[in-house]
Amino acid sequence: MKTPLNIIFAGTPEFAALHLQALIDSQHNVVAVYSQPDRPAGRGKKLQASAVKQLALKHNIDIYQPHSLKDEDAQIQLAKLNADVMVVVAYGLILPKVVLETPKLGCLNVHGSLLPKWRGAAPIQRSLWAGDTETGVTIMKMDEGLDTGPMLLKEALTIEATDTSATLYQKLSIVGPKSLLEVLSQLENLPAQAQDDSLATHAKKLSKAEAKVDWHINAQQLERNVRAFNPWPMAFFTVQDTNIKIHKAEVVNTPTDKLNSPPGKILHSGKDGILIATPEKALLLTQLQPPGKKPMSAADLLNGKAEWFTEGTILQ
Known part of the structure; x- marks a missing residue:
């Protein structure tokens, strides 16, 4: 007009x-x-x-x-x-x-x-x-x-x-x-x-409850949740009674020797990230944020909290 x-x-x-x-x-x-x-x-x-x-x-x-x-x-x-x-x-x-x-x-x-x-x-x-x-x-x-x-x-x-x-x-x-x-x-x-x-x-509206990671959901969906819930409410999981926010994650093939691992089991932790088992493929956590801290690489988090992420631990 x-x-x-x-x-x-x-x-x-x-x-x-x-x-x-x-x-x-x-x-x-x-x-x-x-x-x-x-x-x-x-x-x-x-x-x-x-x-x-x-x-x-x-x-x-x-x-x-x-x-x-x-x-x-x-x-x-x-x-x-x-x-x-x-x-x-x-x-x-x-x-x-x-x-x-x-x-x-x-x-x-x-x-x-x-x-x-x-x-x-x-x-x-x-x-x-x-x-x-x-x-x-x-x-x-x-x-x-x-x-x-x-x-x-x-x-x-x-x-x-x-x-x-x-x-x-x-x-x-x-x-x-x-x-x-x-x-x-x-x-x-x-x-x-x-x-x-x-x-x-x-x-439907998002909720904080929905953002809590359920390791019984396949890795592809969890990775999408990480991106969908950023910047709010932020996908998170609990370890040692502490909520850790996930900023970045990748879907990877489960190592052949760990194909039958239960959901939530830590398959590997190292410089490349923290690898978690799901019912279909695995989720590699690469950027995380503990309470009161800025987002950091998984490697930096492991430098201070490696005992939280030992291989074989099963996350709730």
Whole structure:
């Protein structure tokens, strides 16, 4: 569209802030920003503004932080902004029907997957967890469902064998803003494509409990978990009542003389890493992080804690 749009932006984390920055730098007018209420963070548990709020403050944009958009007063306030469109990126609050219908051109969402695959809270992580070879962003017009709205644009990118959730976020944070601006430039003329619900998968939220390594899971899946759960909640295992985070791991063939080893057994520990048996192949741990320390090579960890990883030990 040649005419600049008046946009309400709703988002919370850094990923969303990068999209807000793209809108600020564009021809369009960001008339207001919505972000979740400030949350306690850090050791002191002091209230901390979201990345989106901090950026809005920097650019003197009006900020609204309702606890819910189901509240009638919040809905009236939003309507008074008289926006052309509302852009939603990782906001974290449900938009009721009355809000979805308030902007003249509706509400758009930037979603970190190739819909209808991985609808839900953790699409980037679940694409890695499942072993997908590609992901991307979808710009869709929002409806009352969970990421079910008609799609306006999809942009794919390849998932590399070394990608983590952190690196995919970085890649998608480049693709997403460009795709968003492309959609806004032709919003009234873009055809919307309905999603095929039969192809939908759900990207359920991650948990710390899921990040604890179960050595009865095959090495291929565990290696994907390591990458999917980085930077949060981080895959970890317990040895000597101590939780060790895993930053990097590799799938390797189990040595022929140790093919029948029980899951969790330490098959080898040395400069190349710590090799753990699983039901299918073995997992070589190469970069680890003990509590209170920075990530380090397995060799460096063994220099101080070799007795924890003696060959034949079975990890829980």
